[in-house]
Amino acid sequence: MPKQARLSGIKSFYCNTIGEASEVAGVSLRTIRNWASDGLHVMNGTRPALIRGDDLRDYIKSKRKSLSVRTRIDAFYCVKCRKERRAAEGFVDCEVKQGRAKLTAFCETYETVVSKPVAESLIPEIARTLDLKITLL
Ligand SMILES: [Zn+2]
Structure with missing residues (x-):
């Protein structure tokens, strides 16, 4: 994900121009226009085009959700x-400490280098497909 859009400054019932939306969300004008063609709701028939704050927030939230990737246990x-x-x-290096393991x-x-935390209890399952070098910390 490039730059993280901000939710904090967006007022729900305020109608933002493209420029204002870009400013409050902390992303470029081009990003807002891309979002508009990708499903961000822009109010009909207004000049300049206006985007409701709550529509902008909902769009950013749903975008975040779709970007968070669930990986397979051994990936x-x-x-x-x-x-x-x-x-x-x-x-894979596997450092185990207090019931938690970090795979690197x-x-x-x-x-x-990629890494992720996993529960220690998952190690036997992970060890079936990956060659783990386990270090107890
Ligand atoms: Zn890579």
Whole structure:
């Protein structure tokens, strides 16, 4: 995700021009226009075009929800690839501390380190498909 849009400054019942919407959400004019063609509700027949604050908030919230990616238990979300990736060669470092484990590996492209926290109880299941090097901290 590029820049995180802000929700905090958006007033629900205020009608924003494209410029105001871009300012309160902290994104570019182009982003607002892209959102408008992607489903953000713009009020009909007004000049300039107006966007209700609550429509803007709802749109940003639904966008956030769709962007949060659930990864498979033996896969990682890579911030560089911006998608789910497998661990390179299936090799994963696993640091265990107080019932929690942190898995760290190279993205399958070998360009980025990927990691994620998991519950210690999931380690046996993960170890079926990944080669875990377990360190107890
Ligand atoms: Zn990657």
